[in-house]
Amino acid sequence: MYGLTLFNISLTLLIYIGPRVLYRHISNPFTTPVLLTTILVIIVLRIVDINYEQYTPAKEWLTYLLGPATVALAVPMYKNRLVIREKAIQVSVGLTVGSLATIASAIGISKMLNLSERIQATSAVKAVTTPVAIEIVPIIGGDPTLAAVLVITAGIFGAAFGSLCLTLFKIHDPISRGLGIGTVSHGIGTSQAVTEGRLQGAVSSVAMGAAAILTSIILPLIYKLFN
Amino acid sequence: MKNAVLFLTQLLILLAIYSVSNYIVQLINLPIPGSVLGMILLFICLSMKIVKLNYIEKAAEYLIKHLALFFVPYAVGLMTYGDLIKTSGWKLLLMIVGSTVIGLVVTSGITQYLSSKGTKKHVRSDSI
Structure with missing residues (x-):
């Protein structure tokens, strides 16, 4: 049991080194460390037949520092x-x-694609950091498990393609x-924004926190307007 | 050895701020995660010089450098959603991509537009 956990931790750390080094030489969306490491x-895990339940103890170890890293x-x-x-007003308006x-387009596109009402409600929280998304999604009739999936996917997409898209x-x-990345793809986007530049990372951190607080306050109010 | 002790001490300070924030969030039922409150608290402490930058800087820089790693185990959890991805995966992906691009371009576009207007005025007033 401990052996398996140790194997999973080492595996994740070793794989993480590869994309990190690769990204320094070839920076493109598909070599973004968080995307490529996750896929690998x-x-x-699929090849050696380990399921996510067996991987979970390793997850607990590896994510222990996420809290203090966010504080940092x-x-x-x-x-x-x-x-x-100096740019406080522009930043607040943006x-x-x-x-x-983000919220309106998520609900709008979900409606256009004929996704269920439960999925429409869940799509509205996909831009904010996972703990906040999970907290507010039941209030508007969405599904917390699906919320986590959408939040993580939006984060990885923003981290990998956000920079290219802005350019x-x-x-x-x-x-x-930095403001855009943090607003639409929370901490995962921020983890990539900090590698683009100090200022981008700083603004992305502000945006991640502010978007989470803003969304948790306004979402229950505006969701009523859509239905 | 001295560096390792210094680094661990700094890490413990960050962990302590995180734990205190988690406790406050639970105590008064705040709608934000402990880590985000911790970020705000540390910012306030730095601004008020209660915490000096050199108390935490080394550990903070190191953790931020590897922030992406700490998200990987959560993202690996996507492997359990194979069925969902097979049934409505492309629709969900289309929604996420579409809405993320719209949100990103609107947020950054407006901010850059407003900033550039501000800067131009600034330049003009300087030249007068």
Whole structure:
């Protein structure tokens, strides 16, 4: 039992080194460490026939530092506080309108694709960090388990393709880039934004926290408007 | 050896802030996760100079550098949703991609537009 956990921990750490080194040489969406590491770990677990339940003790070990690592994001926020404060109004407007656009487009596209009402409600929380999404989704009639799946997928997509997407739309301002990534893809996006630049990482951290607080307050109110 | 002790001490400070935040969140039923409250608390402590940057900086930089790793085990959990992905996976993916791109471009686009207007005014007032 302990052997298996040790194997799973070592496996994840070893695989993580590969994409990290690779990304330094070839930076493209498909070599984004969080995306590539996840895919490789799933493939290896499938090959050696280990299911997620057996992997869970390793998960507990490996994610022990996620809490303090999120707390640590206050450091880049603090170091860049003056630059961010100067753009406080622009950042607040962008964040609020952007969060509303994310929620509205998620519900709108779900309706267009004829997804069930339960899925429509769940789609509305997909941009915020998992613990917040799980807390607010029952209030609007969504499913917490599906919420976690959508949140993680949105995070990985934002981490891998967000940067490319912003460049395509000619958005080069580092504050604006970090703000967008943190707003639509929470901590997973932030983990990638910190590698793009200090300022991007700092603003992305602010956006992740603010979008979570904003969404938990306004979502129950605006969801009524849609139904 | 000295560096290792320093690093561990810094890590313990971050863990302590995280634990206190978790406790506060449970105590008064806040709608945000303990880690986000911890981030806000640490920011306040840094601003008020209760915590100095060099108390935590090394450990903080290290954890942030490897933030992506800590999300991987959760993402691996997607492997248990094979059936969901087979039945409505492409629709869900289309919704996520569409809405994430819209949200991203709107958020960043508005912020950059408003910022550039501000900067231009600033430049003009400087030149006068």
